Amino acid sequence: MVIFHLGTSLFPGGFVGVDVFFVISGFLITQTLLGEQGTWRDALFDFYKRRIKRIFPALFALYICVMAVAGWLLMSDQAAEIGKSTIASIFFVSNILFYSQSGYFDGELNNNPLLHTWSLSVEEQFYIFFPLLIFFTRSWADRYRRQLVWALTITSLAASQWMVTRDTSAAFYLIPFRTWELAIGSLLAMRAVPEPRSAWQAEIGVALGLAMIGYSVLFYNKVTPFPGISALIPCVGTALVLLCGERSAFMAGRLLSLPPMRFIGLISYSLYLWHWPIMVFYRQIESRPDNMDRLMILAASFIAATLSWAFVEKPFRRSSPLGSRTVVARGAMAMAMCGAAVISLAALSNFFHPISAQAKEVLVYGEKTGRAEMMRTGVCFLTSQSRLEDFDFKRCMVAPHDKPRILIVGDSHAAHLYYGLNRAMPDVHILQATATGCRPLLNNRGDPRCLALMDKVFGDYLETTRPDMVILSARWLDKDVPELTGIVQRIRRTTPHLIVSGPIVEYDQPLPRLLARHIDQQEPIDPHRIVQVYDLDQRIGAVMRKANIPYFSPYRSLCAPQCRLWVTPGVPVQFDYGHLTQQGSIMLGRIMARDIRPQLATRSDVSTVAALQ
Secondary structure (H helix, E strand, C coil), X not given: CHHHHCCCCXXXXXXXXXXXXXXXXHHHHHHHHHHCCCCHHHHHHHHHHHXXXXXXXXXXXXXXXXXXXXXXXXXXXXXXXXXXXXXHHHCCCHHHHHHHHCCCCCHHHHHCCCHHHHHHHHHHHHHHHHHHHHHHCCCCCHHHHHHHHHHHHHHHHHHHHHHHCCCHHHHXXXXXXXXXXXXXXXXXXXXXXXXXXXXXXXXXXXXXXXXXXXXXXXXXXXCCCCCHHHHHHHHHHHHHHHHHHCCCCCHHHHHHXXXXXXXXXXXXXXXXXXXXXXHHHHHHHCCCCCHHHHHHHHHHHHHHHHHHHHHHHHHHHCCCCCCHHHHHHHHHHHHHHHHHHHHHHHHHHHHHCCCCHHHHHHHHHHCCCCHHHHHCECCCEECCCCCHHHCCHHHHHCCCCCCCEEEEEECHHHHHHHHHHHHHCCCCEEEEEEECCCCCCCCCCCCHXXXXXXXXXXXXXXXXXXXXXXXXXXXXXXXXXXXXXXXXXXXXXXXXXXXXXXXXXXXCCCHHHHHHHHHHHCCCCHHHECHHHHHHHHHHHHHHHHCCCCEECHHHHHECCCECCEEECCEECECCCCCECHHHHHHHHHHHHHHHHHHHCCCCCHHHHHHHC
């Protein structure tokens, strides 16, 4: 998971580390709960005493350090936002906060140094209701308790799979759709799964489990529908290792008892806590880390984790004469005190690093206002929160023949063209078929909603509707270039005119944020421009010209020769790393219309030609 977060292609499915963690956590914590003695109240307080001593010290030390660095390194509005995330994390509801902020255009969420605490919030929410379930069913026969947890597991898994197809962010962040992963570990602890009867069965079980985890780490990626059924492979793999590992004298026993593995296990909690903030803050200094930078980040993460384990975790985990109720009360007091310290640090940041009125006006363009209306989000542009049924086919892709019809197809980098073209060309019907991460290519990769929409467009729609022009636009990748000519040839069979729109200028941070920092701190913007996009634009343009395919370059349109940052004074061209503001879309739409009109003028309909002229 740490290597995945470093941004390498080595483990594209490294995000399943959280799912592995959930299963292990459910197993260990349920073992603890089943071993608690005394009344349910005493057992509950003893349980939370252990959780507080295990979780709070390193976590609260992290909060204070993160806020101190944020106040020193970031603008005060960013520090305040991180403060809000910290408060949510202190009270273990950060997963709910991040879900409320999640969405296709929330690029700054990945720059939040506490984003990874969502998993701790999910875990702690599980340990609010699950201990009560265990303690209040003490008098039940074991098989009835197991049946109850089995029912909880299956219900949560079914809900997770259902939600993945409707709101991926909800399925990812929220406890009802993650409960089944922790409950799998609980079922193991409750001996609800038959154990291997022999050593060779245990060896096969461990080998199969490790293979399942390895498969998901190596072959899952960002387009894998997740969690849902896809998360079963790493979770079941983890369960097999836990179930069979104790009897495996060869593979698991030797592998996991190696000193390096044991050491990583000892510092794993602190390593998880510290690696993500270190990465996020490092990117504020070096926005495009290379492999040497990644090695430095990895080394810094291990050093911070080792120090945290040795000087924070270990001292607090030693036995204490304090009673359980006292520890719980002090834990609650620590939460309140840490929250007060976070609020104070955020206020100090605002005092020492005030934001000018001019910078505040620019930062407003980084907010969500107007984006949904501009791209027709949830209607003609499907995000991960949209359902395929939300796409309004008649409104988005059907128009009378009284004017030329232009269909824009692609992802959000196609959707942000709609607003400007619609205003630049009122004598044309602008149609739209766009979806999150949906590059208009002939393949079977991507979100099911995207694939279904593209099947509709490139299937019977073009054959029956025959628009006058198709514009293909996307956040293209290098690997897309060979496939582009194939889809172009297919479209040309039914559509007289076509334009491929290339990549747009991109920045490693939201442009309004960079402009605000430039205004208040004189930070240069050019180093934040991603040069690889220029290289890709050149490559796609060369391939299209060789194939005699009309090509429009948003990059060259905005960077000729200097890249335009403002539409008008105070109005930035883009609202995030690359998507156009409304005003930016109008500006680019006017430029693009000059390339489109000569093609449309060749229509055989003389009256339409006259109208266009």
